[in-house]
Amino acid sequence: MEEVKIQKPPKKYMNPYLAGVLLGIVIVLSFYFTREGLGASGAFKRSVAKVEQVIIPSHLDSEDSAFHHYITGGKDPLKNRLVYMIVGVFIGGFLSGAINRRLKLKLEHSPKITSKKRAIAAIIGGALFGIGSAFGRGCTSGAGLDGMAVLATSGFVVVGMIFGTGYVVAWFFRKLWI
Amino acid sequence: MGPLFTATDEWSFVIALVIGIAFGFILESAGFSSSRKLAGVFYGYDFVVLQVFFTAAITAAIGLIFFEYFGWIDLSAIWINKFYIGSAILGGAIMGFGFVLGGFCPGTSACAAAIGKIDAMLYLGGFIIGVILFDAFYPFYKGFYKAGNMGGALIFEDLGMSKNVFLLVFVMFAIVAFVATAYIQQRVSKKSKKY
Numbered sequence A: 001m002e003e004v005k006i007q008k009p010p011k012k013y014m015n016p017y018l019a020g021v022l023l024g025i026v027i028v029l030s031f032y033f034t035r036e037g038l039g040a041s042g043a044f045k046r047s048v049a050k051v052e053q054v055i056i057p058s059h060l061d062s063e064d065s066a067f068h069h070y071i072t073g074g075k076d077p078l079k080n081r082l083v084y085m086i087v088g089v090f091i092g093g094f095l096s097g098a099i100n101r102r103l104k105l106k107l108e109h110s111p112k113i114t115s116k117k118r119a120i121a122a123i124i125g126g127a128l129f130g131i132g133s134a135f136g137r138g139c140t141s142g143a144g145l146d147g148m149a150v151l152a153t154s155g156f157v158v159v160g161m162i163f164g165t166g167y168v169v170a171w172f173f174r175k176l177w178i
Numbered sequence B: 001m002g003p004l005f006t007a008t009d010e011w012s013f014v015i016a017l018v019i020g021i022a023f024g025f026i027l028e029s030a031g032f033s034s035s036r037k038l039a040g041v042f043y044g045y046d047f048v049v050l051q052v053f054f055t056a057a058i059t060a061a062i063g064l065i066f067f068e069y070f071g072w073i074d075l076s077a078i079w080i081n082k083f084y085i086g087s088a089i090l091g092g093a094i095m096g097f098g099f100v101l102g103g104f105c106p107g108t109s110a111c112a113a114a115i116g117k118i119d120a121m122l123y124l125g126g127f128i129i130g131v132i133l134f135d136a137f138y139p140f141y142k143g144f145y146k147a148g149n150m151g152g153a154l155i156f157e158d159l160g161m162s163k164n165v166f167l168l169v170f171v172m173f174a175i176v177a178f179v180a181t182a183y184i185q186q187r188v189s190k191k192s193k194k195y
Helices: A016-034 A041-055 A057-061 A081-099 A115-135 A140-149 A153-176 B010-029 B035-043 B048-069 B085-102 B106-114 B118-136 B138-145 B163-191
Strands: none
Touching: A016 A140, A016 B010, A016 B048, A041 A057, A041 A081, A041 A115, A041 A140, A041 B118, A081 B010, A081 B106, A115 A153, A115 B085, A115 B106, A115 B118, A140 A153, A140 B048, A140 B085, A140 B106, A153 B035, A153 B085, B010 B106, B035 B048, B035 B085, B035 B118, B048 B163, B085 B118, B085 B138, B106 B118, B118 B138
């Protein structure tokens, strides 16, 4: 007789307030141990800087590069805690997905739009976030969440602008989501 | 007394890896690996972003103050992101635009990509393109990027409040937001959205 495989459904998500408290504790510990908080965009900027260093070193050596300060004093752009942190984020995300039965190759999109449309929006959205987090000196975590945790003005301004602008433009792109 | 290490200390690399694992695990567990769930905050059908985000900010802010009170951490020694007025405002606005289009922010896209979300992988590809573009045209806006440096400005000082009063206002503001959004979410999701 053939074995019948029963796929169990994914587990429910964690209570958002519990997740928030746990995340807050992680932020405190990050400041306590490493003097700095969380961060995601920094690792990607540093990866780009590393590739630039290899293929167009003259660019990174000049003040014309936004990432020039990553290499001043002979430093390696990747020798930074943020790079290790993003590796951790991938591992942690994968572990939670595995435990909660959510590992699945899938392009998620609203049933009202095609996969292609979602793919294009995701790429453009990502590119905008790449530019925006460079101007903002950090993304939702590095500038926003850390900034609010230490009561920095920059954190509150960046978070206010992200969500404020989000609500303003949301109406124009509602077909992507609802 | 903390902070125990500097950011460039090799111990910080090991600790950052562990903290990153916790960070990614919590984000995924809370449902931040789904762009449709994240985008809900802009359309009123799911406010999990706001709930997790502000709970974390308040917990961390209060936690740091307690750590200082018990003499465990020297808050004058921790890193405060510098506030460059124009650049922060423009950057935040562009990120808001990107959030609505892409449905992720960098951290959430990383943990979504880790569980196999193809839209998150594409978003990350786009993110890299954006970073390259920013660097390529950097000389054009370098002046703007470096203008209006307010240093490590603190919000309660800028508002002329004491730290504790500001924190109280912040917590109350968040509680009102939690209650209001719970109400909105209940009304909007009567249309029942499953994903």
